Amino acid sequence: VVSHIHQPVLLGEKLNLFIGSWNVGERPPPDSLHSWLPSDESHDIIAVGVQECEYVPRRGMANPEMDFFACVQDAIGPNYIKVAGLSLIAMRLSVFVKREHYYKITHIKKGTEATGIAHVMGNKGAVGKKLRTVQTQHSSCDQLVPTKKQ
Secondary structure (H helix, E strand, O other), rough: EEEEEEEEEOOOEEEEEEEEEEEEEOOOOOOOOOOOOHHHHHHHOOEEEEEEOOOOOOOOOOOOOHHHHHHHHHHHHHOOOEEEEEEEEOOOEEEEHHHHEEEEEEEEEEEEEEOOOOHOOOOOOEEEEEEEEEEEEEEEEEEOOOOOOO
C-alpha cells in the first residue's frame, strides 16, 4: 500500500509525503528497496510500516529492526534523517524527513498497542507515530490485525 500526500506547512509551502506499508512475510527484504521506495528525493517525509518483519538479520546487524531501518535508509539516501522508529514484536514503523525540513519537526509522539491473545501478545496490534511540522499535525499507523475466518 502506498500513498502520496501533499500537506501545507507554511503559507504557500507544501510537503510531499510518501507512506508505504508492506507485509514482508517473515523474510528478509531484497538487497535493494529502490523498486519500492522513492530514491529521487521528491518526497519531504517518508513513512514506512512493515508487518511480519522478523527474520535473521543481515551480517553486521544486531536484530531485524536495525536491519530493516538500515535497508530503508540505504534506499532513500543520506539526505533523509530518521525522526521516529518503533517496533512491536515484528511490526515496524519508521519515519524519515529530508534534512532541509528537520528543524520544522516537533512534538514527536509514538506508541504501540498489542491486540493479540488477551491484548498482551504483540503478534497482532499497531504501531503509530504523530508529529508536527510547524502548525500541521501528521499521523501514521501500521497495523496487523487477525483475519476473520468465515
